[in-house]
Amino acid sequence: MPTDSAETLHQSTNARPPAPAKLQLVGIGKEFHTKRASTHALSDIHLTISDGEFVSLIGRSGCGKTTLLRMLAGLLSPTTGQIMVEGRSLWNGAKVDSSVVSQLGVVFQEANLFPWYSVADNISLPLRLRGLDGRQRRERAYELAELVGLKGFEKSYPRELSGGMRQRVAIARALSIRPKLLLMDEPFGALDALTRERMNIELQRIALATKATVVFVTHDITEAVFLGDRVVHLTPRPGRIRRITSVGFERPRGIDVQTEPEFGAIVRDLRHALDEEE
Amino acid sequence: MTRERSRRLLPWLSTALILLAFFVAWDVFVRVTGVSELVLPPPLTVAESLVTVVTDPLTWQHAQVTAIETIGGFLIALVSGVAVGVVLGKVAWIERGLRPLIVASQVVPKVALIPLFVIWFGFGMTSKVVMSAMLAFFPIMLNVQLGVRSVEAGQREVMRSLNASRWQTFRHLELKSTMPYVFAGMEVGIVFAIIGTIVGEYLGGSEGLGYLVVRTLNELNAPALFAVIILLSVLGLLLYFAVHGLKRFFIPWHESVYGLQDGNR
Numbered sequence: 001m002p003t004d005s006a007e008t009l010h011q012s013t014n015a016r017p018p019a020p021a022k023l024q025l026v027g028i029g030k031e032f033h034t035k036r037a038s039t040h041a042l043s044d045i046h047l048t049i050s051d052g053e054f055v056s057l058i059g060r061s062g063c064g065k066t067t068l069l070r071m072l073a074g075l076l077s078p079t080t081g082q083i084m085v086e087g088r089s090l091w092n093g094a095k096v097d098s099s100v101v102s103q104l105g106v107v108f109q110e111a112n113l114f115p116w117y118s119v120a121d122n123i124s125l126p127l128r129l130r131g132l133d134g135r136q137r138r139e140r141a142y143e144l145a146e147l148v149g150l151k152g153f154e155k156s157y158p159r160e161l162s163g164g165m166r167q168r169v170a171i172a173r174a175l176s177i178r179p180k181l182l183l184m185d186e187p188f189g190a191l192d193a194l195t196r197e198r199m200n201i202e203l204q205r206i207a208l209a210t211k212a213t214v215v216f217v218t219h220d221i222t223e224a225v226f227l228g229d230r231v232v233h234l235t236p237r238p239g240r241i242r243r244i245t246s247v248g249f250e251r252p253r254g255i256d257v258q259t260e261p262e263f264g265a266i267v268r269d270l271r272h273a274l275d276e277e278e
Numbered sequence: 279m280t281r282e283r284s285r286r287l288l289p290w291l292s293t294a295l296i297l298l299a300f301f302v303a304w305d306v307f308v309r310v311t312g313v314s315e316l317v318l319p320p321p322l323t324v325a326e327s328l329v330t331v332v333t334d335p336l337t338w339q340h341a342q343v344t345a346i347e348t349i350g351g352f353l354i355a356l357v358s359g360v361a362v363g364v365v366l367g368k369v370a371w372i373e374r375g376l377r378p379l380i381v382a383s384q385v386v387p388k389v390a391l392i393p394l395f396v397i398w399f400g401f402g403m404t405s406k407v408v409m410s411a412m413l414a415f416f417p418i419m420l421n422v423q424l425g426v427r428s429v430e431a432g433q434r435e436v437m438r439s440l441n442a443s444r445w446q447t448f449r450h451l452e453l454k455s456t457m458p459y460v461f462a463g464m465e466v467g468i469v470f471a472i473i474g475t476i477v478g479e480y481l482g483g484s485e486g487l488g489y490l491v492v493r494t495l496n497e498l499n500a501p502a503l504f505a506v507i508i509l510l511s512v513l514g515l516l517l518y519f520a521v522h523g524l525k526r527f528f529i530p531w532h533e534s535v536y537g538l539q540d541g542n543r
Binding site: 073074075098101102104106108110112114115116117125126128129157159 | 438536
């Protein structure tokens with residue numbers, strides 16, 4: 001049967017045959033049309049991400065990486081192509097399948113917490129929208145607060161937290177629904193370098209503890225290589241995948257991995273590739 | 279701890295001292311200049327008069343009338359201001375269409391309309407309620423309109439990415455983030471409502487503290503005039519603090535509230 005053979009063909013090209021595809025991007029393209037001009041933001045993106053994998057998306061600003069993530073998050077419809085989450089299509093034309101969206105967790109560059117809710121209530125807001133009762137929400141919120149290192153801050157309000165702590169709350173909120181896929185759009189972009197480094201270590205721990213599959217958008221090369229099993233390099237106008245680099249180090253990685261020659265070589269290659277653009 | 283405490287006591291202490299200095303200066307001024315009691319009575323005379331005025335049960339009837347007119351007008355302004363503000367904030371084309379009229383009606387000195395209201399609604403309470411509602415309406419409506427539009431795009435995205443329904447987005451996001459604007463409008467609105475009521479009472483009718491002001495003026499009873507003005511100020515303060523108390527109760531998370539409490543800012 002034709003479908004079966006397509007399946008097997010695909011499996012054989014997959015780098016990790018045993019793991020089923022968590023996320024598949026098939027020929028994704030995006031065009032923006034305004035009165036004056038139309039922009040070809042993304043073109044012909046093919047990518048398969050397997051279960052438990054951590055994929056970094058990197059590129060210069062304007063390469064369409066945020067656009068791509070917004071499409072994955074169900075916030076923006078692709079012009080062409082298919083996005084499949086565990087084999088189910090996220091978009092039907094311009095309409096998003098809300099049952100697929102409900103399996104995603106999204107973390108934005110800004111924490112976007114609700115200042116009128118406590119940390120625990122912010123974390124469990126997604127559960128509240130799903131109608132879970134107060135006791136269940138509380139339990140899960142406290143469990144997650146501990147996971148992201150905010151034990152003891154459950155009753156605090158966002159205004160009492162530092163930038164890094166707010167972003168932890170945002171991560172916990174995204175994890176509350178046990179998402180099949182965690183999408184992160186430069187989540188640490190607004191943090192200072194030291195906090196960012198610590199958050200990167202924490203994120204690895206959290207990702208492994210929850211066995212999360214993560215798509216992580218960043219413009220920081222070191223961060224991309226440090227976190228990712230694979231680093232996807234996007235080039236702009238139109239956004240295309242230029243190269244996919246595998247990072248061989250076992251996760252979780254300690255900060256010392258950054259001094260390894262191989263790590264340095266990967267970073268250097270990526271930097272050269274990025275510098276070549278324009 | 280002691281610093282915290284002294285910080286909390288400071289406004290009370292400073293207010294008391296400034297008032298005391300004010301009364302002393304007033305008293306000294308009257309004694310030194312020998313100004314007529316018809317123009318500026320000394321503070322003690324005013325105090326005596328205040329006692330007389332306060333112990334007169336008729337005064338309380340007048341105060342009650344003023345309070346009812348103000349609160350009535352304010353509540354009408356609150357309901358209509360929130361309703362109109364939400365519509366104008368949400369539906370851009372209606373706002374665009376009405377903008378010239380709204381700007382024009384803001385610029386019109388509304389107090390000038392009171393004689394008209396007296397013609398239309400009589401000398402009773404209605405004309406005053408209408409006036410105070412009209413004055414309080416605009417700050418509330420404009421603030422709500424601003425608030426509805428000021429919902430953060432990022433927080434909207436969060437709700438969208440969580441698959442929230444319209445109702446859920448309203449309940450957990452739009453309503454909550456508009457509340458500070460509603461209260462900001464209410465704080466201005468209640469002050470405007472009192473102004474509307476008093477000016478209304480000045481110009482027509484035979485009830486209310488505003489009427490009492492006019493009557494004591496006609497009697498050339500300056501100490502009583504002062505006393506009534508003090509009563510009016512107290513009424514204004516009480517109403518303002520009532521609104522402020524509601525705000526502290528409903529939006530303790532907002533910086534306009536916790537900033538006051540902690541003295542952070």
